[in-house]
Amino acid sequence: MRPAKDFFAPLAVGAPAPLRDIPARPSRAIHFFDPSNAKMAAKVPQMVGTVDVLLGNLEDAVKADNKLAARQGLVDIAKSTDFGPTQLWTRINALDSPWVLDDLTTLVTEVGDKLDVVMVPKVQGAEDIHYVDRLLAQLEAKAGLERPILVHAILETARGVANIEEICGASPRMQGLSLGPADLAADRRMKTTRVGGGHPGYLVRQDPPRNELGVADVEAQRTTYQQDLWHYTIARMVDACAMHGIYPYYGPFGDIADTVACEDQFRNAFLLGCVGTWSLHPKQIAIANRVFSPSVEDVAHARRVVAAMGDGTGAVMLDGKMEDDASLKQCLVMVRLAEQLAEIDPELKAAYDAVGADGEVTA
Numbered sequence: 029m030r031p032a033k034d035f036f037a038p039l040a041v042g043a044p045a046p047l048r049d050i051p052a053r054p055s056r057a058i059h060f061f062d063p064s065n066a067k068m069a070a071k072v073p074q075m076v077g078t079v080d081v082l083l084g085n086l087e088d089a090v091k092a093d094n095k096l097a098a099r100q101g102l103v104d105i106a107k108s109t110d111f112g113p114t115q116l117w118t119r120i121n122a123l124d125s126p127w128v129l130d131d132l133t134t135l136v137t138e139v140g141d142k143l144d145v146v147m148v149p150k151v152q153g154a155e156d157i158h159y160v161d162r163l164l165a166q167l168e169a170k171a172g173l174e175r176p177i178l179v180h181a182i183l184e185t186a187r188g189v190a191n192i193e194e195i196c197g198a199s200p201r202m203q204g205l206s207l208g209p210a211d212l213a214a215d216r217r218m219k220t221t222r223v224g225g226g227h228p229g230y231l232v233r234q235d236p237p238r239n240e241l242g243v244a245d246v247e248a249q250r251t252t253y254q255q256d257l258w259h260y261t262i263a264r265m266v267d268a269c270a271m272h273g274i275y276p277y278y279g280p281f282g283d284i285a286d287t288v289a290c291e292d293q294f295r296n297a298f299l300l301g302c303v304g305t306w307s308l309h310p311k312q313i314a315i316a317n318r319v320f321s322p323s324v325e326d327v328a329h330a331r332r333v334v335a336a337m338g339d340g341t342g343a344v345m346l347d348g349k350m351e352d353d354a355s356l357k358q359c360l361v362m363v364r365l366a367e368q369l370a371e372i373d374p375e376l377k378a379a380y381d382a383v384g385a386d387g388e389v390t391a
């Protein structure tokens with residue numbers, strides 16, 4: 029463990045100084061593409077500005093025979109594209125794979141100035157982050173980069189979940205966490221074969237009706253309520269990230285056709301505290317952008333509370349409900365998120381601008 033005084037020291041001579049705070053850049057959708065897939069790659073430049081994050085995936089879902097083409101494809105796209113406000117991320121191959129060393133060496137030295145975040149799969153503990161941290165510092169120094177590349181860990185093993193707090197605090201580069209529901213389910217020996225999302229077998233059932241003698245009729249028709257398989261893990265991620273000032277993301281929803289359940293799963297994550305999710309197919313981008321942007325009604329309510337609370341202390345009644353110092357803080361989360369999103373999304377800006385500072389909708 030590094031002593032606190034050295035935590036923010038660069039890990040290589042000539043590497044840029046680590047950031048003290050991780051910027052809250054909008055990242056509602058992290059859109060995955062396979063840079064070795066010519067059709068997908070060709071669409072990337074047109075997607076700039078329509079999605080918060082474009083991520084060149086080098087790991088799972090890229091065929092082993094295409095690993096080198098994917099790496100080179102990402103270098104070519106990064107060099108030839110002006111990303112404007114859109115962030116460029118990559119998911120490198122696993123740390124025990126034969127490709128990862130060249131992934132990092134090539135990407136950082138050739139296009140490190142374009143790369144915002146490196147997503148590391150199957151992170152097990154702080155030792156994995158320490159390895160990437162030092163290597164990135166060496167490569168940044170070699171490439172003469174002036175801005176540190178951030179690191180995002182995917183939770184895909186039971187050990188990773190057990191070590192979640194130490195992973196989040198392992199380096200000042202840590203930007204956030206995503207759920208890796210497929211690998212995590214396999215590692216935990218869960219019995220779902222889906223990539224994210226719910227399962228009809230994971231449910232609770234309404235109590236049985238009873239007759240006048242109090243005998244339960246267990247054969248009676250009863251309502252069941254499907255539960256969220258991922259609630260525990262997402263809740264742990266939210267707390268660990270908030271504690272370390274970094275950002276939690278849902279992850280993939282593999283049933284591309286089921287846009288309704290996808291939206292539900294994304295919304296659960298948004299409500300619990302996640303800032304974004306992944307999109308695997310272009311049609312999931314609009315879902316993520318909608319879900320991870322506060323509604324105009326929520327922003328209007330939040331601004332009303334802020335206006336009503338004056339200096340921010342005490343208690344007031346609004347619409348029959350008590351508001352106080354703590355509910356003001358909840359509302360400020362919403363108001364600040366709306367402000368950040370309005371800076372990069374003109375449509376949202378217009379919608380939020382129609383809400384006055386007092387929460388009244390004027391247009």
Ligand SMILES: CC(C)(COP(=O)(O)OP(=O)(O)OC[C@H]1O[C@@H](n2cnc3c(N)ncnc32)[C@H](O)[C@@H]1OP(=O)(O)O)[C@@H](O)C(=O)NCCC(=O)NCCSC(=O)C[C@](C)(O)C(=O)O
Nearest residue numbers: 060061067068071085088089208209210211280308309310
């Ligand atoms: C699902 C697939 C196979 C359906 O691909 P498709 O070609 O069958 O779909 P389509 O509906 O026919 O596609 C329509 C058009 O959109 C294009 N397209 C389609 N997808 C994209 C895309 N992402 N970005 C840009 N363009 C895309 C596609 O090329 C096509 O273009 P066209 O109209 O010119 O013919 C395809 O969308 C895909 O490969 N998506 C990415 C999958 C991926 O990255 N998976 C890895 C992340 S999840 C994961 O790793 C798990 C985790 C975290 O590790 C763990 O839980 O453990």
Ligand SMILES: [Mg+2]
Nearest residue numbers: 088184208211
């Ligand atoms: Mg995985």
